Amino acid sequence: xxxTSTNPVDAAALPTPSPLIxxxxxxxxxxxxxxxxxxxxxxxxxxTSIGSSFTISDGMAGLMMTMPGFLAAVSAPLVxxxxxxxxRRLMLCAFMLxxxxxxxxxxxxxxYWLVLVSRVMVGITIxxxxxxxxxxxxxxxxxxxxxxxxxxxxxxxxxxSVLGVPTGTLLGDLAGWRTAFAVMGALTVGxxxxxxxxxxxxxxxxxxxxxxxxxMFRSSNTRFALLLTFxxxxxxxxxxxxxxxxxxxxxxxxxxxITMFLLIYGAAGILGNFLGGARVAQYPRTVFGLAAxxxxxxxxxxxxxxxxxxxxxxxxxVWGIGYGAVPVASQTWFSKAAPSVPEAASVxxxxxxxxxISIGALLGGMVxxxxxxxxxxxxxxxxxxxxxxxxGAHFTRRLTWPGSADAHE
Numbered sequence: 415x416x417x418t419s420t421n422p423v424d425a426a427a428l429p430t431p432s433p434l435i436x437x438x439x440x441x442x443x444x445x446x447x448x449x450x451x452x453x454x455x456x457x458x459x460x461x462t463s464i465g466s467s468f469t470i471s472d473g474m475a476g477l478m479m480t481m482p483g484f485l486a487a488v489s490a491p492l493v494x495x496x497x498x499x500x501x502r503r504l505m506l507c508a509f510m511l512x513x514x515x516x517x518x519x520x521x522x523x524x525x526y527w528l529v530l531v532s533r534v535m536v537g538i539t540i541x542x543x544x545x546x547x548x549x550x551x552x553x554x555x556x557x558x559x560x561x562x563x564x565x566x567x568x569x570x571x572x573x574x575s576v577l578g579v580p581t582g583t584l585l586g587d588l589a590g591w592r593t594a595f596a597v598m599g600a601l602t603v604g605x606x607x608x609x610x611x612x613x614x615x616x617x618x619x620x621x622x623x624x625x626x627x628x629x630m631f632r633s634s635n636t637r638f639a640l641l642l643t644f645x646x647x648x649x650x651x652x653x654x655x656x657x658x659x660x661x662x663x664x665x666x667x668x669x670x671x672i673t674m675f676l677l678i679y680g681a682a683g684i685l686g687n688f689l690g691g692a693r694v695a696q697y698p699r700t701v702f703g704l705a706a707x708x709x710x711x712x713x714x715x716x717x718x719x720x721x722x723x724x725x726x727x728x729x730x731x732v733w734g735i736g737y738g739a740v741p742v743a744s745q746t747w748f749s750k751a752a753p754s755v756p757e758a759a760s761v762x763x764x765x766x767x768x769x770x771i772s773i774g775a776l777l778g779g780m781v782x783x784x785x786x787x788x789x790x791x792x793x794x795x796x797x798x799x800x801x802x803x804x805x806g807a808h809f810t811r812r813l814t815w816p817g818s819a820d821a822h823e
Contacts, residue, residue, distance in 0.1 A: 436555040438612040440563045443547045443554070446510055446609060447570035449602045450540050452578025453517055454482050454771075456598065459583030459676060460591040461658055467591065468526040472659050476779035478533050479655050483772030485537025486544070490765040493542040502546050502616035503609070509543040510606040517599030521592045540768060545761045553616060565691030568742040572683025572734070580677040583658075587669045636762070639747040643763070644770050645801035646706050646744075650737050651774035652781075653713050653794030657730075660716065660787035665726045675727055679734040686738025694743045698750075701743045703805035706798045708736025714795030717788035741767070 457464060457478040465475035497505050516535035523529045551563035582594040631637065661667045661675060686705070694701045712733035719725035748763040774794075781790050 439554045442608045451574030479775035480772045481533035482537035483768040486541035487765045487769035489541030513539040514602040521595035544764045647770035648774045649798035652778035655775045679730040682731045682734030683738035686735035690739025691742040705739040706802035710798035
């Protein structure tokens with residue numbers, strides 16, 4: 415596919431930051447995504463306490479997960495295209511400011527509808543920041559370091575689970591769920607300051623157009639990436655959004671034990687992120703298929719084995735390793751499918767990922783309110799199994815990019 419973007423700035427003319435400043439900039443972008451991911455999934459650990467505070471069901475409280483995903487899916491292409499000629503550093507800082515305001519609004523909200531308004535702000539932030547930040551590694555570090563910098567940026571996703579959600583849950587247990595959002599607001603302000611200090615000016619190299627996004631759909635690799643991403647994210651967030659009710663009602667775990675379980679799950683996710691990031695360029699189909707297989711096995715077995723604390727913990731570790739590889743694998747597939755328009759690839763990745771988070775959380779909530787947490791796990795596991803079978807099907811051998819080992823299996 416030939417690029418259709420204009421080039422406001424010659425990439426060769428851009429100054430190259432020092433290696434130290436470049437890596438600090440990578441870390442600041444990673445922390446920005448960490449703040450977003452943590453804010454987005456923070457309600458998972460606080461779901462029942464927030465629901466009790468406003469006297470709503472767990473399924474209704476799940477709208478806090480649905481709202482940001484839908485808004486992120488819409489804002490990813492619209493905001494990125496509308497701001498295509500604005501310095502990307504300035505946009506990253508603006509989105510961090512919006513995220514801080516969203517967290518403070520949630521912490522002070524007297525009514526549930528104001529919490530949902532704050533989640534709209536979170537969605538807009540995710541759509542814009544992730545679309546811009548996910549593909550910035552190649553502009554912040556030397557070419558030889560890009561393969562290491564990209565997994566660092568995406569380590570923010572499991573870090574949001576390993577540190578953000580358990581810590582937020584602990585704060586909620588000790589001082590109330592509002593305190594957890596207030597602390598996230600303060601952390602986000604800190605990330606904003608770091609972005610201002612270490613990220614160099616980033617004038618747009620390519621002005622992303624809607625035609626770039628439409629053109630990507632002509633690629634079979636892109637269409638297949640959309641299918642795989644939809645299935646695996648649907649399976650994960652349709653179940654993980656409601657893992658706290660499952661651990662409470664089926665495993666009968668206490669608040670402190672649930673926090674520890676989520677912490678261990680996140681640690682496994684970090685491991686999965688780096689394992690998947692190290693192999694996805696050579697084995698894209700294999701990484702996606704294994705990740706889906708691990709998620710399917712964990713969620714399908716949870717209703718049986720998860721009745722015991724040790725069984726639930728073991729399966730959460732398997733689940734964490736599997737899902738930890740998903741974001742970096744999906745983003746890599748999209749970027750390799752459209753190397754000439756990297757920001758457009760990030761936009762499509764963000765929009766598809768976030769839209770599916772919302773659909774998964776919404777469907778999982780509907781199933782939970784009508785059946786049980788165990789039924790939610792089984793349905794999610796079946797969806798993940800379908801994705802694993804799809805990734806392993808014979809016809810996908812034609813849908814890998816040049817140079818990948820999967821293409822020659």
